[in-house]
Amino acid sequence: MIPITAEILTVGTEILLGNIVNSNAAFLSQELAKLGIAVYTHTSVGDNHGRLAAAMGQAMGRADIVITTGGLGPTLDDITKPVAADFFGLEMEIHAASHERILERYKGRALPENVERNALVPKGASVLPNDNGAAPGICIERDGKTLIMLPGPPYEMQPMFKNYGVALLKKNATRVFVSRTIKIIGMGETAVESQLRDLIEAQENPTIAPYAKLGEVHIRLTASAADESAANALLSPTAEEIHRRLGEKIYAEDETTLAETIIALLKSKSHTLAVAESCTGGMISSDLTAIAGCSEILREGFVTYSNEAKTARLSVGESILQAHGAVSAQTAAAMAEGAAKAANTTIGLSTTGIAGPDGGTAEKPVGTVHIGLYIEGEGTKTVSHHLTGQRNEVRKRTAILALDFLRLNLRTMP
Amino acid sequence: MIPITAEILTVGTEILLGNIVNSNAAFLSQELAKLGIAVYTHTSVGDNHGRLAAAMGQAMGRADIVITTGGLGPTLDDITKPVAADFFGLEMEIHAASHERILERYKGRALPENVERNALVPKGASVLPNDNGAAPGICIERDGKTLIMLPGPPYEMQPMFKNYGVALLKKNATRVFVSRTIKIIGMGETAVESQLRDLIEAQENPTIAPYAKLGEVHIRLTASAADESAANALLSPTAEEIHRRLGEKIYAEDETTLAETIIALLKSKSHTLAVAESCTGGMISSDLTAIAGCSEILREGFVTYSNEAKTARLSVGESILQAHGAVSAQTAAAMAEGAAKAANTTIGLSTTGIAGPDGGTAEKPVGTVHIGLYIEGEGTKTVSHHLTGQRNEVRKRTAILALDFLRLNLRTMP
Numbered sequence: 001m002i003p004i005t006a007e008i009l010t011v012g013t014e015i016l017l018g019n020i021v022n023s024n025a026a027f028l029s030q031e032l033a034k035l036g037i038a039v040y041t042h043t044s045v046g047d048n049h050g051r052l053a054a055a056m057g058q059a060m061g062r063a064d065i066v067i068t069t070g071g072l073g074p075t076l077d078d079i080t081k082p083v084a085a086d087f088f089g090l091e092m093e094i095h096a097a098s099h100e101r102i103l104e105r106y107k108g109r110a111l112p113e114n115v116e117r118n119a120l121v122p123k124g125a126s127v128l129p130n131d132n133g134a135a136p137g138i139c140i141e142r143d144g145k146t147l148i149m150l151p152g153p154p155y156e157m158q159p160m161f162k163n164y165g166v167a168l169l170k171k172n173a174t175r176v177f178v179s180r181t182i183k184i185i186g187m188g189e190t191a192v193e194s195q196l197r198d199l200i201e202a203q204e205n206p207t208i209a210p211y212a213k214l215g216e217v218h219i220r221l222t223a224s225a226a227d228e229s230a231a232n233a234l235l236s237p238t239a240e241e242i243h244r245r246l247g248e249k250i251y252a253e254d255e256t257t258l259a260e261t262i263i264a265l266l267k268s269k270s271h272t273l274a275v276a277e278s279c280t281g282g283m284i285s286s287d288l289t290a291i292a293g294c295s296e297i298l299r300e301g302f303v304t305y306s307n308e309a310k311t312a313r314l315s316v317g318e319s320i321l322q323a324h325g326a327v328s329a330q331t332a333a334a335m336a337e338g339a340a341k342a343a344n345t346t347i348g349l350s351t352t353g354i355a356g357p358d359g360g361t362a363e364k365p366v367g368t369v370h371i372g373l374y375i376e377g378e379g380t381k382t383v384s385h386h387l388t389g390q391r392n393e394v395r396k397r398t399a400i401l402a403l404d405f406l407r408l409n410l411r412t413m414p
Numbered sequence: 415m416i417p418i419t420a421e422i423l424t425v426g427t428e429i430l431l432g433n434i435v436n437s438n439a440a441f442l443s444q445e446l447a448k449l450g451i452a453v454y455t456h457t458s459v460g461d462n463h464g465r466l467a468a469a470m471g472q473a474m475g476r477a478d479i480v481i482t483t484g485g486l487g488p489t490l491d492d493i494t495k496p497v498a499a500d501f502f503g504l505e506m507e508i509h510a511a512s513h514e515r516i517l518e519r520y521k522g523r524a525l526p527e528n529v530e531r532n533a534l535v536p537k538g539a540s541v542l543p544n545d546n547g548a549a550p551g552i553c554i555e556r557d558g559k560t561l562i563m564l565p566g567p568p569y570e571m572q573p574m575f576k577n578y579g580v581a582l583l584k585k586n587a588t589r590v591f592v593s594r595t596i597k598i599i600g601m602g603e604t605a606v607e608s609q610l611r612d613l614i615e616a617q618e619n620p621t622i623a624p625y626a627k628l629g630e631v632h633i634r635l636t637a638s639a640a641d642e643s644a645a646n647a648l649l650s651p652t653a654e655e656i657h658r659r660l661g662e663k664i665y666a667e668d669e670t671t672l673a674e675t676i677i678a679l680l681k682s683k684s685h686t687l688a689v690a691e692s693c694t695g696g697m698i699s700s701d702l703t704a705i706a707g708c709s710e711i712l713r714e715g716f717v718t719y720s721n722e723a724k725t726a727r728l729s730v731g732e733s734i735l736q737a738h739g740a741v742s743a744q745t746a747a748a749m750a751e752g753a754a755k756a757a758n759t760t761i762g763l764s765t766t767g768i769a770g771p772d773g774g775t776a777e778k779p780v781g782t783v784h785i786g787l788y789i790e791g792e793g794t795k796t797v798s799h800h801l802t803g804q805r806n807e808v809r810k811r812t813a814i815l816a817l818d819f820l821r822l823n824l825r826t827m828p
Contacts, residue, residue, distance in 0.1 A: 014625075015439075015440075015443075015456065016443055016453045016454065016455075016456065017443055017444070017447050017453070017623070018439070018440040018441065018442070018443030018444035018445075018447060019440075019444075019623070019625040020440070020625075021435050021436065021437050021440045022435065022436050022439065022440070022456070023435050025429075025432070025436065025458070026429075026432040026433075026434070026435045026436070027432065028432070029429075029430055029431055029432030030431070030432030030433075031432075032432075033431050033432060039430045039431070040430065040459065040460065040462070040465055041430075041457065041458065041459055041465065041469070042429065042430065042436070042456070042457065042458035043455065043456065043457050043458075044439070044455065044456035044457075045454065045455055046454065048454070051454055051455065055455070058472075179431060179433075181433065188526055189487060189489065190487075190488060190489070190526035190527055190528055190529050191526050191527075193489045193490075193527070193528070194526065194527035194528070200489075200490060201490070209427055209428070209461070209491060210489065211426070211428055211566075212487070212566075212567055213567070214567065214569050220427075220428065220431070220433065222431070275717070277696075277699075277715075279703075280700070280703075281696075281699050281700050281702070281703025281704075281708075281712075281715070282691075282695075282696030282697065282698070282699030282700035282703065282715050282717065283696065283700040283703075284696070285691075285695050285696030285699075285700075285717040286694070286695050286696035286697040286699075286700050288695070289693075289694075289695025289696065289697075289717070289719070289809070290695075290805070290806050290809070292769075292770070292771055292772060292805055293772075294695075294719075295719045295720065298695075298717075298719060299719070299720055299722075299723065300716075300717060300718060300719065300720065300723040300727070301691075301695070301696050301715070301716070301717025301719075302714075302715070302716065302717070303689070303696065303699040303703070303712075303714060303715025303716070303717070304714060305703070305708075305709045305712060305713065305714065305715075306709065306713055306714065308713075309713065309714040309757065312756075313714070313727075343723065355706075356706070357706055358706060358707075388519065388546075389546050389569075390545075390546065390573070391704070391706055392704050393546060393569055395700075395703070395704070
């Protein structure tokens with residue numbers, strides 16, 4: 001079967017200058033994937049007539065559907081409509097309904113200069129109403145090809161696409177695509193791939209794509225089928241096999257974050273948490289408080305950089321600090337216990353380490369980190385890592401490994 | 415003068431599926447703009463040999479410099495290196511220094527399967543070391559054209575480009591471009607533009623480009639000249655004029671972060687700091703501990719979400735909590751004072767607010783935040799804001815506003 005293909009063409013010099021991130025392309029790609037339309041290329045060009053015309057010609061040559069964003073306004077650097085009219089050899093004309101809509105929009109206010117030019121539309125094109133702005137969207141269909149032009153501001157473009165664009169495309173769609181993302185901590189990308197090599201090599205439908213994130217690996221499965229439930233049925237056996245092989249290394253799927261997973265686990269087991277952070281300096285607390293409702297679980301966080309704070313706040317014994325140093329498994333254990341005791345929680349989680357760039361020694365090089373975990377009734381455990389990378393990479397990896405250490409220990413508990 | 419042109423070609427199916435936003439293209443565009451290299455096109459393609467080869471051929475045909483990101487790893491769907499080798503008709507060979515680097519990286523650990531394939535490089539290409547991962551970057555120069563291939567993960571790609579890629583590109587430049595970025599908190603983009611309108615309208619060399627970031631506005635000035643000192647001489651009068659107009663709203667220039675500015679200010683005035691965070695939940699402490707050497711300054715952080723913690727740790731009076739609530743200027747003041755007292759510091763900084771999505775009331779809607787600041791010998795001040803946006807936008811804006819409140823108050827002190 002030949003899939004219906006689409007390309008996304010974003011227009012605007014601000015994208016090429018890096019002043020804005022191209023979130024429109026990501027949004028439209030997600031929406032098209034849901035419709036089972038394969039997106040093979042994204043292109044961004046500036047507000048330049050020649051380069052936009054060339055890019056539009058190439059995209060229309062390759063794909064069944066081209067969706068543009070940006071350059072629909074009434075000013076001189078808004079060139080998408082004239083370029084499209086040239087490409088199809090169409091004249092521009094005032095679209096009566098859009099014109100009325102614009103007059104209605106500015107009723108009782110002064111009409112901004114040139115605003116009526118928003119109603120200029122290539123002859124014979126259909127119009128997608130703009131419920132949140134003055135520039136309508138435009139759709140031109142010719143010889144089995146579709147060009148849809150949408151405005152650039154996301155708050156205009158997104159509802160226009162959802163409310164009017166999807167219906168235009170659905171009449172062309174024959175299949176749906178459904179994705180699942182399986183998220184892993186504690187294995188590198190190559191280790192994941194070597195455990196899944198036979199599946200990856202034999203992949204067909206669903207496709208299997210591993211990719212690396214800082215401290216994590218994600219595996220994306222994508223299946224295509226006639227409808228959503230058939231696609232899900234295709235995904236399930238592969239997802240189950242991956243779960244069987246990687247087991248507890250998998251912390252969540254799709255949009256669920258590690259912090260959400262932890263909060264949900266703690267809630268389900270009626271635990272409360274206190275966090276004591278040295279090298280992560282508040283990052284773990286901050287990650288957890290990103291989740292609405294964390295206040296039921298996270299009672300308190302201690303950022304105890306200094307030895308004095310470790311002693312005053314967490315009752316870490318001076319003898320421990322003297323015998324083993326602030327960066328030691330013994331101190332991590334005492335911090336975790338002290339945090340739980342001070343905040344009256346059932347769990348205490350701690351970090352202490354050398355994030356660098358300075359402070360390393362031969363015995364304790366930069367990247368040495370210790371994580372402590374106290375769980376009421378279970379006692380105290382620690383784990384140590386030797387991490388590579390810059391200061392903030394070490395800090396971020398430590399935060400992830402600490403939360404994952406907590407997750408793994410909670411998982412096996414009743 | 416014909417400008418040197420570049421294109422950015424991002425490789426990865428996850429971009430075409432909309433699973434990630436293409437932040438690499440934005441980062442590289444900003445960096446190339448600083449070098450005075452004009453970016454005319456961004457293209458994204460998936461992990462598909464034919465489409466990547468076609469896109470690479472087109473980009474190399476149009477531009478002087480093509481920079482790719484992604485697809486450099488050792489796995490089967492990492493195809494950028496073989497496609498480039500085909501394009502230039504080069505064999506692949508093991509790059510000895512990269513191979514050693516990889517073995518060094520995994521010293522004492524099991525070598526993941528295929529990891530050595532990261533050292534495969536097209537013959538005659540030069541290599542950009544990867545200080546944060548296994549896959550080196552690659553640069554091929556032929557017939558006046560340059561292809562630079564960088565890894566996809568931003569934490570590998572960004573330092574590689576800054577530390578090694580910039581130097582490669584600078585040697586091709588016939589003129590130098592020098593940029594200064596002036597960073598502002600406490601004014602919106604339109605307010606900044608209206609204060610600088612005459613400068614922006616008359617801009618020539620240097621160019622003046624304001625752009626909005628979350629909670630900040632940056633103005634990038636770029637001057638081109640025969641050498642760096644001539645470019646700097648062109649920049650100075652404009653930069654000085656902007657400083658004259660915007661004054662204390664400017665917190666730093668270029669790479670200097672708000673946290674670095676604060677740490678330097680506190681150091682120069684021999685202050686020590688304790689932070690007490692409710693709605694920001696550790697974000698301020700974490701931002702400050704991102705700066706090496708912060709331990710001299712930041713004695714302690716308190717994440718006191720609950721009223722109990724505010725009372726136990728910061729001695730916030732129960733009468734204050736009862737009379738005004740946890741989200742109030744009075745509580746913010748008591749938190750700041752209590753943090754400084756408990757940690758024995760000269761300054762205490764606090765936040766309390768309603769980040770949402772729940773917890774708002776008619777009187778204290780979501781986005782209500784209070785910031786408290788105690789300075790020894792100066793007393794306690796508070797400031798309140800009503801912020802818009804999602805939970806984590808409110809949290810991030812609060813952290814920025816709190817640090818900026820501290821900065822503005824330190825600035826006027828002896």
